[in-house]
Amino acid sequence: MSYVPGTTKWGGTIGTSSGGPVTWSADYFDALTVDPDSDKDSFDAALQLAFDRWENVAAIDFVFDNSSPSTDITIGARNLVNPDDISSNAIAGLAITRSFGSTITDSDVFFATGLQWAPFGSSGSDEFSDFFAVALHEIGHAIGLKHVPDTDEIMNATIFADDLGNGDVAAAQYLYGPAEGAPLADAEKVAAPSDSIAISGDDGGGGGGGAIAAILGILALVFGFGPIGAVAAAGTLPNRDEDDDGSGEDGNAYPDLAEI
Numbered sequence: 001m002s003y004v005p006g007t008t009k010w011g012g013t014i015g016t017s018s019g020g021p022v023t024w025s026a027d028y029f030d031a032l033t034v035d036p037d038s039d040k041d042s043f044d045a046a047l048q049l050a051f052d053r054w055e056n057v058a059a060i061d062f063v064f065d066n067s068s069p070s071t072d073i074t075i076g077a078r079n080l081v082n083p084d085d086i087s088s089n090a091i092a093g094l095a096i097t098r099s100f101g102s103t104i105t106d107s108d109v110f111f112a113t114g115l116q117w118a119p120f121g122s123s124g125s126d127e128f129s130d131f132f133a134v135a136l137h138e139i140g141h142a143i144g145l146k147h148v149p150d151t152d153e154i155m156n157a158t159i160f161a162d163d164l165g166n167g168d169v170a171a172a173q174y175l176y177g178p179a180e181g182a183p184l185a186d187a188e189k190v191a192a193p194s195d196s197i198a199i200s201g202d203d204g205g206g207g208g209g210g211a212i213a214a215i216l217g218i219l220a221l222v223f224g225f226g227p228i229g230a231v232a233a234a235g236t237l238p239n240r241d242e243d244d245d246g247s248g249e250d251g252n253a254y255p256d257l258a259e260i
Contacts, residue, residue, distance in 0.1 A: 077110060098231075109138045
């Protein structure tokens with residue numbers, strides 16, 4: 001198990017339990033193509049669960065507020081296809097996180113309008129992208145985490161997990177300290193993988209949350225100068241056939257990742 005915690009966080013000094021409250025709002029559902037057997041309430045519940053999973057392990061306090069004109073984290077949907085890059089049509093999510101010094105100031109998370117979504121994904125003939133798993137990954141970026149080389153972690157550039165791994169928990173606790181009553185995770189701190197990675201393979205798949213094999217987030221661009229910056233992390237979900245059991249043994253190769 002490994003983790004790459006990053007160097008920015010909400011609420012001040014790294015390692016302190018001052019990560020909140022962090023407000024968030026959401027306006028995404030009407031722009032998405034979704035499983036006809038699901039509804040907005042089920043997607044909202046999956047999104048809330050994704051925030052709760054991070055809050056339950058680390059000392060960060062998320063507060064939902066859809067009435068404010070401005071919140072710390074906004075959840076939306078947008079076209080993430082780059083017309084100059086044909087491989088970008090599989091981009092699933094984008095997190096843009098801005099900071100001043102070591103303190104995150106705000107973050108925007110987007111889900112791709114060009115994909116079909118289900119709250120916890122699906123496999124078989126009607127394959128829908130796993131909204132919960134992508135939300136977990138992008139919220140991880142929104143709280144300061146970077147990609148890891150370990151495929152057991154949700155913050156791996158390719159999602160084989162459908163929940164937080166031990167390294168994910170260790171990274172969040174490194175930045176914020178543990179949530180009250182949460183045990184300390186034990187994982188190895190490692191260097192971040194390369195910003196530009198080409199990944200191929202035909203194995204993997206999620207567990208009980210719905211089968212998924214997602215290539216996420218190779219873009220790590222820092223804009224600005226001095227203590228002010230913004231990091232954008234984008235990701236792709238390959239078009240992929242999965243076995244009903246999620247083993248993915250008959251899946252197609254992942255496409256190469258490309259910077260956008």
